Amino acid sequence: MAVKELSFDTDARKSLLAGVEKLASAVKSTLGPRGRNAVLDKSWGGPTVTKDGVTVAEELELRDKVENMGAQLVKEAASKTSDDAGDGTTTATVLAEAIFKAGLKQVAAGVDANALVRGMH
16 A cells, blocks of 8 residues: 655645645746746657646646645646636636635634635635
8 A cells, every 4th residue: 555645734735835836837927918938848759838828737747746736726727717718727827826825824814714615606
């Protein structure tokens, strides 16, 4: 049986936030008409140059497992936006980061996390 790494409370939240921020930083640099290109190193073939936030997000894989989970959560939000609207994935990533940060501030201030989620729905 594989060994599981456990994280709780503030440590887990900090690691999740770090993953969210890393993904969002990479993706939001491509946002809008003045967005920058990103160069992606593929294991096969030459590097890929893109300005597509979704492509950047899909290629991002973080070493730290908990940080990677945070990045995966944001990727899921962007993917659902793409499925529902067909576009707006980069904007969804930026918004997901902002919502995550605001939610963490509220939880740190003592707000019940479940009540916070119910309020967002």
